Amino acid sequence: xxxxxxxxxxxxxxxxxxxxxxxxxxxxxxxxxxxxxxxxxxxxxxxxxxxxxxxxxxxxxxxxxxxxxxxxxxxxxxxxxxxxxxxxxxxxxxxxxxxxxxxxxxxxxxxxxxxxxxxxxxxxxxxxxxxxxxxxxxxxxxxxx
Numbered sequence: 001x002x003x004x005x006x007x008x009x010x011x012x013x014x015x016x017x018x019x020x021x022x023x024x025x026x027x028x029x030x031x032x033x034x035x036x037x038x039x040x041x042x043x044x045x046x047x048x049x050x051x052x053x054x055x056x057x058x059x060x061x062x063x064x065x066x067x068x069x070x071x072x073x074x075x076x077x078x079x080x081x082x083x084x085x086x087x088x089x090x091x092x093x094x095x096x097x098x099x100x101x102x103x104x105x106x107x108x109x110x111x112x113x114x115x116x117x118x119x120x121x122x123x124x125x126x127x128x129x130x131x132x133x134x135x136x137x138x139x140x141x142x143x144x145x
Contacts, residue, residue: 006104007044008033010115019145022086023100035098036114039139041132043089044102044110047079051108051122081108084123092129096136096145114139 001012013033020040032042082101089099102110107119111128113135118127 005117006106007042007102007110007112007117009036009112009117013037018098020094020097021099022089022094023098024082025100026102026104027098027100032098032100032112035096036112037139037141038096038143038145039114039135039137039141040096040098041136042112043085043097043099043128044105044112045079045081045085045099046103046105046108047081047101048103049106049108051081081123085109088125088128092132097132 003011008029011033012030014028014030015034016031017034017038017040018027018031019035032040036042079101082099085099089097107121109120109123111118111120111131113131116131116135118131120127
């Protein structure tokens with residue numbers, strides 16, 4: 001099957017899905033599509049591509065805080081964009097939110113929801129928050145997660 005975008009935002013997918021969290025490794029795209037169907041937002045980032053405005057506010061996150069809800073408490077330590085997006089995701093709450101590296105994307109940051117995509121050369125925190133608020137938990141298959 002040929003998807004109409006990279007990363008895909010809908011289409012054939014795996015019967016299992018990826019749970020919310022910040023991941024250090026790229027996740028299976030077929031499972032991510034199923035997550036999107038359940039109303040998840042997936043934030044993809046490519047460490048190899050520079051982000052033009054990486055001037056982020058310091059997030060109020062304790063360095064000693066345990067985060068048992070996520071598979072990984074922080075993103076790849078060699079990638080500043082992954083670390084900053086991980087902190088941003090925690091601030092947004094990780095309910096139906098996935099952050100993962102993706103070296104196959106053509107922009108530094110791409111956010112996906114079911115049948116929706118937002119590509120960013122620079123990170124616009126307000127736009128990212130609006131994307132999450134607009135599309136999180138709005139997939140065609142409602143689930144009790």
